[in-house]
Amino acid sequence: MQRSRMGLTQDQAGAAIRVSGSLIAAIENGRLVPQPDTAAQLDELFGTGDEVQRAAEEAREDARPPWLxxxxxxxxxxxxxxxxxxxxxxxxxxxxxxxxxxxxxxxxxxxxxxxxxxxxxxxxxxxxxxxxxxxxxxxxxxxxxxxxxxxxxxxxxxxxxxxxxxxxxxxxxxxxxxxxxxxxxxxxxxxxxxxxxxxxxxxxxxxxxxxxxxxxxxxxxxxxxxxxxxxxxxxxxxxxxxxxxxxxx
CATH class of the missing domain: 3.30.870 (Endonuclease; Chain A)
Structure with missing residues (x-):
């Protein structure tokens, strides 16, 4: 993953975009989908264009039950x-x-x-x-x-x-x-x-x-x-x- 490649801990990645390390952990283990502004900040931090944002949007759509x-x-x-x-x-x-x-x-x-x-x-x-x-x-x-x-x-x-x-x-x-x-x-x-x-x-x-x-x-x-x-x-x-x-x- 991008964070590991950059040699950052979860706390360091979180501090870089002003969120907690526990939030980064929850995103990485799939418990939470990053909000649009957080996803954009992660893309900027990792230099990944809009990769995180696109993945977050897909995950957000999948999280909503089909009937909802x-x-x-x-x-x-x-x-x-x-x-x-x-x-x-x-x-x-x-x-x-x-x-x-x-x-x-x-x-x-x-x-x-x-x-x-x-x-x-x-x-x-x-x-x-x-x-x-x-x-x-x-x-x-x-x-x-x-x-x-x-x-x-x-x-x-x-x-x-x-x-x-x-x-x-x-x-x-x-x-x-x-x-x-x-x-x-x-x-x-x-x-x-x-x-x-x-x-x-x-x-x-x-x-x-x-x-x-x-x-x-x-x-x-x-x-x-x-x-x-x-x-x-x-x-x-x-x-x-x-x-x-x-x-x-």
Whole structure:
């Protein structure tokens, strides 16, 4: 490998591009794919043109499950994303520690957790964290605010509260007092695309599914109207999130 040919240790290579030696190790053993800027710095360090960048892009594409790829293309093109999660914090608003805690509960291997977390970070970077993000409206069940290790949930809820202050992020909470409702049938996302196109995404125990059928999308729209009607207003939702942070102290 190029690093060895140059006589550099992992720590030295990391220091040269201002990352940790452990990150270089994770890249070399395949646990992580370098982000585009890191890949570009490695190419510059090693004098390899765009070899690392091309390999990283291929690995990044391979890391996304085939059933997820069509949805992420819609997700990145969307001008509006509406997501409902009755039990969890939505993926685009998750911290890395929270995502790892959720994924670890699924008995995935460490390598599978690493790959899934990286894909999630890249989806965040391509949507809510980009310079011109889509509008994101997230409706969350109150249960999601209370479930998880306290040390993880504190940071996650603070992040959620911070995100809710962004101009293009709206977070609403459906309180437990709402009782049984249609949204409890499962999480879903609706994407409004340029030119008023629509796409949806639903998840289950095995994999996610892209929804493009007009009738199915209409039914998801009805479910969206139900859960938003049950949700607390923005300010009261923020108050409930702040209270949940204190409850985890």
């Amino acid at each position: 790829r069509p949805w992420t293309e819609h997700e990145q093109r969307a001008v509006l994303l509406r997501t409902f999660e009755p039990m969890l914090i939505p993926g685009l608003l998750q911290t890395e520690a929270y995502a790892r805690a959720v994924l670890a509960g699924g008995r995935l291997s460490p390598a599978e957790v690493d790959r899934t977390v990286q894909v999630r970070r890249e989806r965040q970077a391509a949507t809510v964290d980009r310079d011109d993000p889509p509008m994101l409206s997230a409706v969350i069940g109150e249960f999601a605010l209370a479930s998880g290790p306290p040390e993880v949930m504190r940071d996650q809820l603070k992040h959620l509260l911070d995100m809710s202050q962004r101009p293009k992020v709206q977070v609403l909470v459906v309180p437990r007092s709402a009782g049984l409702h249609a949204g409890l049938a499962g999480a879903f996302v609706l994407a409004t695309l340029p030119g008023r196109g629509r796409a949806g995404y639903v998840d289950d125990q095995l994999r996610g599914r892209l929804v493009t059928d007009g009738g199915d999308l209409d039914r998801l729209e009805v479910s969206w109207e139900i859960v938003t009607g049950l949700a607390l207003p923005v300010n009261l939702s923020r108050d409930l999130i702040a209270k949940a942070i204190n409850d985890h102290d």
